[in-house]
Amino acid sequence: MKPVFRMIGSTIAAIAVSGAAYAADPIKIALVHGISGSTYEVFSKQTHTGFQMGLEYATGGTMEVAGRPLEIIIKDTQFKPDVARAALAEAYGDDEVLIAVGGTSSGVTKGMLPIAEEYERILLIEPAVADSLTGEDSNRYVFKTSRNSSMDMQAQALALAPDENLFVATLAEDYAFGRDGISAFKAALDGSGATIVTEEYVPQKTTDFTAATERMFNALKDKPGRKVILIYVAGGGDPMGKIQAMEPARYDISISTGGHILPVLPTYKRVPGMEGAIYYYYEIPRNEINDWLVKEHQARFDSPPDFFTAGGMAAALAIVKGLETAESIDTESLIAAMEGMSWETPKGTMTFRPEDHQALQDMYHFKIRVDDEVDWAIPDLVREISADELKIPLGRTN
Template sequence: MTILSRFFGPLVLGVAVATGAHAADPIKIALVHGLSGSTFEAFSKQSETGFELGLEYATNGTNAINGHPIEIIHKDTQFKPDVGRAVLAEAYGDDDVLLAVGATSSGVTAAMLPVAEEYEKLLIVEPAVADSLTGPDSNRYIFKTSRNSSMDMQAQALALQPDENLYVATLAEDYAFGRDGIIAFKTALEGSGATVVGEEYVPQGTTDFTAATERMFNALKDQPGRKVILVYVAGGGDPMGKIQAMEPERYGIELSTTGNILSVLPTYKRVPGMEGAVYYYYESYDNPINDWLVKTHEERFGTPPDFFTAGGMSAALAVVKAIETAETLDTDGLIEAMEGMSWDTPKGEMKFRPEDHQAMQSMVHFKIRVDPDVDWAIPELVRIIEPGEMTIPVGRNNQE
């Protein structure tokens, strides 16, 4: 049972009964995420919880937009590209949804892009990250509320304060998320004088980082300046802890990484003082939407909202504003409303760039603080990195 069905099922029924035969047709939205078959399932559940909370917030608890009740249809990609394509086609065709939101894996999402074009219906990408999802192989039906790899890496580069004395070796997973991220990181360093001395890519699900770490140590240890290993791994396996256990400090090597979900942050206690960049941390933003999200999530679930919860909420807020403001409730009307659209989120204002439909947004520069009374390491706010500080490449020109 979803959050919406628990909290608003009776309300939606009441609306239908009260209006009788004149009740507006429901607006059907598919949430297409991996719900089985991967450790990334936690990301999917956070995103879907955030989306449902976002609908609640944006509709003032009515679960209806312009008189149309919202019907959520859940689809499980099983983290398989072929399944992702099939269930998205099912949602567009058999279920006749207005739009879909997903998916979790960048690789699965990439396989879904042509399906949106085939059915001429919107796919709101959340929470997948890869730059390529709004790249040349994308299409006019794709909008992306999640951040992209360039945002991760440009923010990370700003947090590292690169110059000619910085030498970096990188560790990433060998798929779209990891490779796009390292390409973006190297692009972000251009002109700074910093040098990437080695790149290591490991299969998803890797738990033994020994060989890759030794190669990174060898590439860095004789460099004359500041030496950093950048870890860009979305999955488990605790690469930070395992690299730290190999004593990089004996070579004067530091570790740096982007932030992560709360269940992973306890591993960051091994690196107090480490600086990096993250998409969202619940204490970093001070605005009414984030205040509501934090308060509501803690009341209902006993924990703060996590990394992808904020993303799911941002997607829902975008969908509601688009439907409310579109002149016609169809794909073309929504596209017209969404290109260049700004809307408020737990992270502050986001804006869809008309050229490639990427949502431009802020990032958080953090410094790890360890508090023995907190279960996880705290990515304490250094400053908000505003969208204008980052030069995010345009992936596809939808205006041509």
């Protein structure tokens, strides 16, 4: 049965009903994401869709756990740290949610971490990526189903097959996501013999990459061996297209970047044969949950599920398993149940590392293929990079 929506003040609550009123108190979950004020809002909307579908799948359509209905309250952070902190505090305090899921921007999400500790309630991070979200500034109430920057960059490094003949210039946005990502990439190359020749950081929402690109060209053009510009930009601005338009091939420079959401993949048609690493592409995982997600999403929305749809579903599946296996439905019991917990997702098995609550998961090495019958470039699987291959630095240890 599909969820029924009702208004609660400035939020929307999704409540599944089975034809009769529930006597039991609902289990309240808040989705605290930016759904206005940024181009990143598409990430939030995908996460919300995947989360709803994940709850449906995990509960067999009943939308209840242990005889209690699940109530979802949606909060808009507007991609502003102060608004995000207030929204999360309101969710824990006034709305009395047991668990919050958020946020979208790594920088905004970082400011939410102490609110979870203050209220002693779980914050499940999805889809924000930065390593620091489970780092020294995190706390025992924070769990993270989204991949982190080290996963992105270790997988990206493996895709580039680094050795002493590889020279790389990096381009990233100047905030937590970009800085953490490049730091992780440098760590992944350590000991391989590869060389980082320059690092370029641009403000968020940059649209003119000319100066940064010229500096990268100058740093790379006289190097021997393989020369690569690595792009690690989550937002718009089309850096890959603009760099490609400046003809890096005249210096034997190639471009590499990670995978992206479906609306961005048409731009990858300009780089056939490019290799990189991706978190999720709907045709890659082969398992029962992903098969259901692809089939149902196509039927309901006339499109396949995307990056953060899978992430939202993984978060919902984690919460339901935690609720089902905890000795009682309260924060301390949930923490005990979720630390070290493994569960199945559209990507296969994920496991919350006990020490810092980061979900360990597989990544995928891809190679871009262009098919004129498909609107976007296709990231064909080269090989699955298992979670065991990724030596993810330990974050919070206390």
